């Protein structure tokens with residue numbers, strides 16, 4: 001049963017082949033049996049899952065239908081879940097039980113999903129390897145010695161290991177697409193504002209966006225359908241109608257114009273990945289797409305700009321964790337300053353402290369113009385590059401990551417080496433554009449992903465291209481050994 005996709009589960013439930021409770025119990029047993037080796041969950045919510053599954057079965061028995069009614073999923077542990085620990089993988093929030101559900105969580109619950117647990121992640125979503133979690137690193141099911149990518153590494157590893165058919169995740173600089181690539185999944189970062197950020201613990205508010213991680217584009221369409229939509233509680237949520245993402249999956253790719261940015265294929269890209277990306281382009285050409293080279297000339301400035309903007313916003317967002325209002329408080333503070341200092345010093349891990357310091361520095365008087373303002377200007381240039389490119393092409397295609405999943409620990413002494421892994425994903429966040437990563441092959445038995453980018457609100461086009469590609473390839477159907 002654990003091999004079923006969300007779409008297959010929907011059919012099985014509709015045809016009464018199994019109940020949501022049976023499926024939920026089977027997956028929970030699998031999580032308890034296999035997850036100790038992977039560490040993809042921070043909390044497994046057995047009781048909640050069983051009660052939600054029973055409720056979904058009752059709704060179905062009463063005549064309700066719906067693709068997500070009774071579908072088991074997991075939530076990245078930065079979505080607030082009422083009465084359930086929401087830790088952000090930080091000691092700071094180890095004891096935090098959210099008083100309400102995030103909009104993503106409540107919308108999916110209304111659609112009938114069943115929450116099996118909260119998935120592991122990099123602390124406060126800062127990272128590309130899922131090594132900075134207070135609860136320990138997540139292992140890549142394709143090879144336990146390697147990272148699954150981050151920061152949504154727990155969601156990715158759980159879905160890749162067939163512990164869950166799909167999970168929610170978030171992407172500030174690549175945290176849905178990069179782990180999708182490194183674990184052979186399909187992951188979609190929607191347009192900024194497409195999915196509500198309300199109840200999602202903020203990292204960098206102008207970049208954060210939630211989306212689905214699943215094995216197929218078809219499943220991403222189903223999950224996104226349940227997540228997307230206007231939310232008055234999020235001031236950056238956009239009031240645009242949500243299209244039927246499943247309806248456009250099979251649209252023809254005849255004449256689709258694909259742009260290959262020359263900057264995506266330069267130095268730094270593993271040539272074996274480049275080869276697989278070119279092979280995916282060939283497949284899409286066979287389906288009728290036409291390919292042309294394009295240029296995104298300001299891409300080289302994206303990482304420096306991002307690593308000013310994201311830490312700047314993080315330093316502001318994380319100032320609320322002061323030992324007074326939320327989470328961890330140090331023992332026996334002697335005065336208020338000591339309370340702040342030690343609560344934050346003991347509650348946050350090294351990478352989070354590094355980002356807070358970088359961000360506070362970039363925002364400080366005297367440096368604001370030199371760093372933050374400059375970074376915002378680069379952001380505009382990057383957006384302009386994309387707008388110019390999308391005059392000529394319908395989607396942009398390239399590698400999701402420059403390298404394969406690296407060995408756990410390999411980049412621990414060099415944070416910048418890890419930052420550079422985001423080189424192809426970060427631009428979409430800076431511009432607010434939707435992006436998708438889909439499985440495109442293996443090198444040394446480790447997965448490789450191809451990234452597709454589209455104009456604002458064209459998530460449907462990304463899912464369509466990925467779905468058609470998945471009709472003629474089988475990379476997305478392969479499971480890691482033993483799973």
Ligand code: GLN
Nearest residue numbers: 125126127172173174175
């Ligand atoms: N790796 C990037 C960072 O560390 C992106 C993380 C994310 O998308 N949440 O900031």
